[in-house]
Amino acid sequence: MNRKVRYTKMVLRKSLLMLMRNRPINKITVKDLCADADINRGTFYAHYRDPYDLLQQIEAEIQEEIERTLRKRGGSTQPGTVDVVSELFDFIAQQSDLCRVMFSEYGDTEFLRQILFIAHDQCLQDWQQMMPRVPLERLEMIYRFTANGIIGVLQDWMRGDLQESAETVSRLVMQMTYGGLNSFV
Amino acid sequence: MNRKVRYTKMVLRKSLLMLMRNRPINKITVKDLCADADINRGTFYAHYRDPYDLLQQIEAEIQEEIERTLRKRGGSTQPGTVDVVSELFDFIAQQSDLCRVMFSEYGDTEFLRQILFIAHDQCLQDWQQMMPRVPLERLEMIYRFTANGIIGVLQDWMRGDLQESAETVSRLVMQMTYGGLNSFV
DNA sequence: GAAAAAGCCAACACGGTGTTGACTTCTTGA
DNA sequence: TCAAGAAGTCAACACCGTGTTGGCTTTTTC
Numbered sequence: 001m002n003r004k005v006r007y008t009k010m011v012l013r014k015s016l017l018m019l020m021r022n023r024p025i026n027k028i029t030v031k032d033l034c035a036d037a038d039i040n041r042g043t044f045y046a047h048y049r050d051p052y053d054l055l056q057q058i059e060a061e062i063q064e065e066i067e068r069t070l071r072k073r074g075g076s077t078q079p080g081t082v083d084v085v086s087e088l089f090d091f092i093a094q095q096s097d098l099c100r101v102m103f104s105e106y107g108d109t110e111f112l113r114q115i116l117f118i119a120h121d122q123c124l125q126d127w128q129q130m131m132p133r134v135p136l137e138r139l140e141m142i143y144r145f146t147a148n149g150i151i152g153v154l155q156d157w158m159r160g161d162l163q164e165s166a167e168t169v170s171r172l173v174m175q176m177t178y179g180g181l182n183s184f185v
Numbered sequence: 186m187n188r189k190v191r192y193t194k195m196v197l198r199k200s201l202l203m204l205m206r207n208r209p210i211n212k213i214t215v216k217d218l219c220a221d222a223d224i225n226r227g228t229f230y231a232h233y234r235d236p237y238d239l240l241q242q243i244e245a246e247i248q249e250e251i252e253r254t255l256r257k258r259g260g261s262t263q264p265g266t267v268d269v270v271s272e273l274f275d276f277i278a279q280q281s282d283l284c285r286v287m288f289s290e291y292g293d294t295e296f297l298r299q300i301l302f303i304a305h306d307q308c309l310q311d312w313q314q315m316m317p318r319v320p321l322e323r324l325e326m327i328y329r330f331t332a333n334g335i336i337g338v339l340q341d342w343m344r345g346d347l348q349e350s351a352e353t354v355s356r357l358v359m360q361m362t363y364g365g366l367n368s369f370v
Numbered sequence: 371g372a373a374a375a376a377g378c379c380a381a382c383a384c385g386g387t388g389t390t391g392a393c394t395t396c397t398t399g400a
Numbered sequence: 401t402c403a404a405g406a407a408g409t410c411a412a413c414a415c416c417g418t419g420t421t422g423g424c425t426t427t428t429t430c
Contacts (some may be wrong), residue, residue, distance in 0.1 A: 002407070042409075215414090230419065
């Protein structure tokens, strides 16, 4: 990757995140993007198919970074449950500029769902050991419930400019999750 | 409303729901819609601003119908909590053709969130009486958590063609909610 | 049965799309 | 260092969906 190519990609990335503060991805045209980035439209098409393609590449990088962060600490302890959530909250607090755009109002809601799915397998494995009597199907539903609950709280947290600490919020979320879960034991 | 107008609106509505099975609203053009409905494009603009306007009118009708249903039974008992959820699940099971399109994959995710917000005020009032020691701010977060959890389970339920009964699913959801909630008392 | 409402049709300018070819500028490696 | 080639610029293009218009036909209403 040339310096030129790096510059082009960097500036397009920056412009997309900028424009996404004011409108959703489907209202952002290639023309807008290139005007803001001061890049020729033809150059855009040399790297990306459309604005959505660019967005997905940004998302892929974020996801990779989150997974890397989780693996770093999660290697020794259990990455399945509590750790994952509080790490995720920390990550968001640190990268709040980026995350506020990607996860909030005009962001890609499906992407957050995808992120929460990282912990799925490990989590279900843990739960099955905890409560072998509860059928797997039901545990899947419970996972869906908590994952979506966490997403909702996360979005609200970011909309409110991260007023509470990451620890406070992740504790509340964990209490809801395990409080609900224990009622099945 | 003429018979002609009624026909036009009905057929456009039908076409939108049909097209939304295969792609999200932002990929549906006025042209597509009119071709499918066999309606002149000019006629569409006489009634709606764009496809999103048409979608919102459909959503408004659904919301009204849900609220009417809830008021009917909710008038005498407490509409705040359990009743609302199981009624909602029943409603979806009955209107599953419509709901599967509106709430699922290519539907408007924000709309479901709006639906769940109907119970917000009543629910928070109930919870405050139940647990006067928990600050309102925290109860708001808990509401956000459970509402989004329910949405997640609902979507999964519909994607899986409503295999479990409405009662089974709404019970599970309620157990998660109140199990989590009780851990705060 | 006439007035008015609703719909049909063709045409229009507009704007974003995706691609092309000829060109300049930058980068890399022998 | 300098030539090859990679990357970007620019102007132009046909294409397509948009939103609106005016003249016309059909349906509804009183």
